[in-house]
Each structure stands twice: as C-alpha cells, then as structure tokens.
Amino acid sequence: MPESRPVLCRTCMERLGIPDADEGPCEICEKVRAGLHLADTINPDFEYESFNVGIVMPPGPQEREGELVSAYHLRGARSFKTEMNRELRERLEERLGKRADVVDPDVVFEIHIPKGRVFYHLKSLTLSGSYNKYDRTIPQTKWHCKACRGRGCPRCNNTGKMYPTSVEEIVGEPLLAATKGRETRFHGAGREDIDVRMLGDGRPFVIEILSPKVRTLDYAALEAAINEDERIAIHGLAPCEKSLVEALKMGAFRKTYNAILDKTLTIEEIKRIEEELVGEIDQRTPIRVSHRRSDLIRKRKVYKVIGKNSKTTELEIYCDGGLYIKELISGDEGRTQPSVSQILNMQVQCKQLDVLAIHKDTDN
Ligand SMILES: [Zn+2]
Ligand SMILES: [Zn+2]
The missing domain is CATH 3.30.70.3190 (Alpha-Beta Plaits)
Structure with missing residues (x-):
C-alpha cells in the first residue's frame, strides 16, 4: 500500500483499478488534461493524409502513476499516456477529417505541455530516379567552402560553397519550390569526380525533401523543369521508400x-x-x-x-x-x-x- 491514499479522477481509478482512492483533482492526469487544449490549436497549412499525436508530459504525472502501479501491484493496466494519445487521436480524426496512423504518418503533432505549444514533424518525401551529368565542372552534391565551412567568406564570395552549383542543387531546387520543403538530402549510388561525365542510363539516386508542405506532385512536369538545365538530365523520378537509400549505399555496382x-x-x-x-x-x-x-x-x-x-x-x-x-x-x-x-x-x-x-x- 502507498504511504497516503491517492487522489484520483474516476477515469484513472477505473482504468488502474484502485478502489480505495479518494476522488478529486487527479494526481495523475489533472496537469496533463489542463494542457490538452493545445490540441485545439492544431491547424495545418500543409498537405497530409495521415497523422499521429505525441504528448511531451510535464514532470510528475508519469512518475506518480508508476509509484501507484508498483504500490498496488497493478500489472497490465493501460497507462494514462496511452489512453490520452488514443483519446486525442480520436478527437483530431473527427475535427481534422484525416486518418490517424501510428506506423507511418505524414505528420506527427507533438503536443509539448511544458513548453505550451505544438510542434509539427512532417515526414520527408523520398524520391528516386537516375541522373546523367554532361558537364565537367559540377559536383554531385553541394560542397561546403573549406575556408568557412559553409558560413560564407570572401574566398567563396559569401556563398559558403566550393562550386556554384551541383547535381543535388539543380535537381533539388525545383523540388523545393514545388513542395515548399525546407532542404534536400541527396544520395547517389556512388559518385563520379567533378570532371567526369555520367552518361548512358545514368546513376540511380534518392533525394529526400525535408518538411514538404505539398506532397502531390506532377513528376513528369518536374522532370521536364529540372531537365531544362542542360548540364544534367534525370529520368524515372518517382516516390520511393526511404529504405532505398541504404540499398544504394550498400550496392557495389x-x-x-x-x-x-x-x-x-x-x-x-x-x-x-x-x-x-x-x-x-x-x-x-x-x-x-x-x-x-x-x-x-x-x-x-x-x-x-x-x-x-x-x-x-x-x-x-x-x-x-x-x-x-x-x-x-x-x-x-x-x-x-x-x-x-x-x-x-x-x-x-x-x-x-x-x-x-x-x-x-x-x-x-
Ligand atoms: Zn485522472
Ligand atoms: Zn567560404
């Protein structure tokens, strides 16, 4: 038995199965429930099909629940965090008209109770394709200036870069514009030197777009826009699984x-x-x-x-x-x-x- 009788709400009492608790302002969920109004501020201005929610708890409630679980030997009781996540998912599904997905959602709404705000974590968009490079002056990926490491200095003309552009940037810029994404990460199946052309069927690549606000894309139009730059050409641009990045890195072609x-x-x-x-x-x-x-x-x-x-x-x-x-x-x-x-x-x-x-x- 705990040192003092716990004060719980009816829901927590029933959920945990503690019959002799006093009913009142709940030691477990009161502080957290007070923060859940944050969920009502969720108002996405981006495209998504599915979501999940996470709660960052204030200190105290989870520890108190743990104490009670061990004091009363409550094995197998659902935690209030699990319960609240479920409740929130249902509430948001209804209000937002979108599907909750705990495995692979387009966005995770992180309800940060201590900070009093909601953070949006958007799933990256991962696209694959192949590129040709017809120019002997551009690297595959962006190279930071050696002198300033990307901050910008006189040597790099304040660009922070060793070279004016790269395959990554020529491919990435139209994609960033179309998706309103934050930045790109480019992964090639190996790389050629700057002064080496990439001919034939091209080199497979994956490009990740971080925090995309738009996910429905016209791939043929994007390919055409990218290919207006005659220094490179891409083809087969299409969405892919993120696991393809590993496969590209591991493959010794x-x-x-x-x-x-x-x-x-x-x-x-x-x-x-x-x-x-x-x-x-x-x-x-x-x-x-x-x-x-x-x-x-x-x-x-x-x-x-x-x-x-x-x-x-x-x-x-x-x-x-x-x-x-x-x-x-x-x-x-x-x-x-x-x-x-x-x-x-x-x-x-x-x-x-x-x-x-x-x-x-x-x-x-
Ligand atoms: Zn409670
Ligand atoms: Zn520099």
Missing part, C-alpha cells in the same frame, strides 16, 4: 568507363593493356583522396578492357565499383598495381573520363 589517355599507344601496347590489366587490382587509397578516406588497400577486379585509337588512345574499362580509374591508369606512384603505367613502363595519365554505365544487375 560494376561500372563501364571510357578513359581518354594523354598518350597514343601502339597497337601492341593496347593489346598488352587489354590482356594484362584484366584481373585483380590492388589499390591503395589514392593520394588525392587520402585526406578524407582511410588508408587501406582495396582489391577490385577489372573484367574487360577495350582500347582504340582516335586522337589519342581511349580505353573502355568494365570493372568493379569502387575502383579509382585515374589511378588505375597513372599507377598513383605505385599505389595501384597493376596499372597502365606499370604495364607499359611509362607514365600515362587519364586526360578525360566518362562513366558509360552503372550495372545494376551485377550487384556483388
């Missing part, structure tokens, strides 16, 4: 590249490359990325190389994802073995690189 060399090789040299470059490559983290990638030796395979001469020599290389192609050619001072330079015993550089294909069906 094989790639086909076209590399233009800085030298013209003889037919015999091309033949040697086509034969000797195929197989396992030991690649130590390239010098140029060693400041942001841990130093280790990766083993990746080259499956096929086809060389041809036009102005200089071009190599079409079919290989595992995660292989650095510029270093596969230069050798990176012996850090990539074998390499084109090593096989021919002369320094060869990759002058220009394109991704021709990302092979989704050979995930390994």
